[in-house]
Amino acid sequence: MKKLVPEEYLAYLRSRTASLFTGDEEQRLRLRGFWVGSFLSFFLAVGAPYANMVIKGSYVALDMSAPGALFLFLLLIGLLNTAFKLAGRGLWPALAFAAVVSAGWVYAYWPCHELNFHSPGTLFSTFLLICALANVPAVSSGRGLALSRSELVLVYAMLMISSALCTVGLGEQILPMVTAIFYYASPTNKWREKLFPHFPDKPILVDDGTDNRLFYEGTGPGGDIPYEAWIEPLVWWGVFLMALYVSMVCVAVILRRQWMERERLPYPMTQVGLAMMRGEEEDRLVNGFFAQRAMWLGCALPMVAGSMKALSRYNPAVPYPTLSWSLPFVGRQTLSLDISFLMLGFSYLINANVAAGIWFFHLLSKVQKEVLILTGITSEQKLQYGVSDFPLMAYQGVGALLTMVVLGLWVARGHLRVVFRRAIGRGTEADDADEILSYRSAVFGLVGSVLTMTAWLTLMGTPAHMAFIFLVVALLLFIGVTRVVAEAGLVGVRAPMIAPDLVVQGMGSALLGPTGVFNLALTYIWAAEVRVFVMATCTNSLKLLEEMEPRQRRLVFGAIILAIFIGSMGSFWGIFHTAYDYGGINLNGWFFKNAPAVAYQFAERNLEPLGPDWTGWGFFSGGGLVMALMMWARHRFVWWPVHPIGFPIGANSLMNRLWFSVFVAWLIKRLVLRYGGAAAYNRGRTFFLGMIVGHILCVGSWLVIDYFTGKVGNAIFKI
Secondary structure, eight states, X not given: OOOXXXXXXXXXXXXXXXXXXXXXXXXXXXXXXXXXXXXXXXXXXXXXXXXXXXXXXXXXXXSTTOHHHHHHHXXXXXXXXXXXXHHTTOHHHHHHHHHHHHHHHHHHHTTOTTOOTTSHHHHHHHHHHHHHHHHHHHHHTTOOSXXXXXXXXXHHHHHHHHHTTSSTTTHHHHHHHTTHHXXXXXXXXXXXXXXXGGOOSSOOSOOOSSTTHHHHHOOOTTOOOOTHXXXXXXXHHHHHHHHHHHHHHHHHHHHHHIIIIISOOOOGGGHHHHHHHHXXXXXXXXXXXXXXXXXXXXXXXXXXXXXXXXXXHHOTTSOOOOOEEEEEEETTEEEEEEOOHHHHHHHHTSOHHHHHXXXXXXXXXXXXXXXXXXXXXXXXXXXXXXXXXXXXXXXXXXXXXXXXXXXXXHHTHHHHHHHHHHHTTOOOSOOOTTSSSOHHHHHHHHHHHHHHHHHHHHHTTOOHHHHHHHHHHHHHHHXXXXXXXHHHOOSSOOOSSXXXXXXXXXHOGGGTHHHHHHHHHHTHHHHTOTTSOHHHHHHHHHHHTTTSOHHHHHHHHHHHHHHHHHHHHHHHHHHHHXXXXXXXXXXXXXXXXXXXXXXXXXXXXXXXXXXOOHHHHHHHHHHHHHHHHHHHHHHHOTTOOSOTTHHHHTTOTTXXXXXXXXXXXXXXXXXXXXXXXXXXHHHHHHHHHHHHHHHHHHHHHHHHHHHHHTOOOOOOOOO
16 A cells, blocks of 8 residues: 555645745835734724723733734734725725715714714724725825735734733733722721832822822713823833833844744744735735635634623523533542633644643642642742642742743753854854844843843832842743743743742842832732733744745834834723723723732732742742753653643643643544544644634624623623
């Protein structure tokens, strides 16, 4: 019998190595790409907070999968770009398109007495109007607004960056955090007596003179907003945050070639965007990605299940399928069996050993938790993020994660040495022409950013050496979580322990002093809820740029910085005015009350000078040692069954909702490969990509429906 590789699998391999751009395709980035990317980034920055604060529906910018960015990109490729292509076929189609859009806008808003640009609907319809009108002269000059593949890459990269900043990544954290201490201070919590004396040395907190009552209770009709109280604090924060995000982009640039070309990480979260971009052709009206039957079959599952749940909020008589169960496991430990269509789709795309490591170490963590309960080994420390129920396992996990990062950097030492030599002008062996930033700019940008942040924290009253240590720890944790995202494709992942907890509670608050402790409590704004952050989304974005012409990539760096500015300022603008219009206490209870309380209670608990937690450091060392041994074994023994990447994150609370979907996808993939072969796996890949698309479309579509119907609280999927 002749043994041959199936033709379908050969086609799949060719598609993986084929360039996203054809040889004769122009890759020039035009102004239209920047315009569309800038507006959609701004729309996402305003719309995502509006979705969870006013509509109180599903989160669309909470996790690394960035559902809001994907939904807008689907809308762009599936509808807007198709409309731009139709309107670009000649002057008369362009005029007809402009006339229809103009008539619709006038019908909806004329005579414009109550035009509200804080409303996502008004913003989007006005954007469409501007595009339709601008398309007429563009078509007259022979261009039009239809975006090419390279411009679609640019737009998607900007959307990913904006998604990392508009809600939990920054926007909904910082504004309540810098105001809440004045509004919620009371004789009961005694914050005025305990915390006010230890405020930072510079004005980075906002007090409008009324304990910020207008921000939390609303101004009422025609009320004045105290803008002047916000100016200086936001300027101070702007300096720090710009340095922080520049450092993250620089790290992503420095590590790109090592992870992408040398280690060949899969970047599962980029696969949907890449599949849609490959289906985009200038001479084809409808994107080829939407012409695949397997994709629509996969799309139907989450669309039907999610829509039935959404409809049940309108009419309780409508039944909907249950996607969550639980069962006893060992002792007092239970297993959550949750089906996440998003996680199922991404998990099918990752290596089987990686998937096995994720669910195996989660089950193992349940056993370890029960052992700790039975042996009475506990900790009195309190954690809110990471492994919050078992602090000692948080130390163990963070030790393993930092070990993974340090050993990964050691493996990359050859590449890092070349980067450094290139940065100081002493090496020519590394060509950085294909990076969005030269290695010299990346290295000096990273160093300058870290020094800027260290100086900033020092000015606020933190000891300089502790500020530097804290920032190094925070960046290493960000690198670790980014590596997990790039290799494991987890839509929801947190560090086992956040940097403020590790430095303050692990190393001891006596090293920081009361003001230093309070300053690190304020870093909860950007260092606590790291379910989405710029380094991870930038790393995924760089994967999309892999095949773009080097001379065009440098323009993308400017687009990323622009997206950082738009994502942060747009979310500030939207959340700021929404809070003053509706009153913060009427919006999202977690961000406007509970999250600030967690940070300030952390500061309050650690004001007393305490020494290191030696028990915690023992678990930290144990976790690091076990991780090092498993990484050694994985590289030494071919038969090693599970990837150690699941060990640092296995005990995390988010894994309770994700592990079962990873397990189901792993099992399906094993069965498909065993009984259907590589060709069946490739067909299944399209089906699971469709499952991701269906999840995104369901969430986004029902947010649009709820916006027009006024329905509140119609959240569909947990993750």
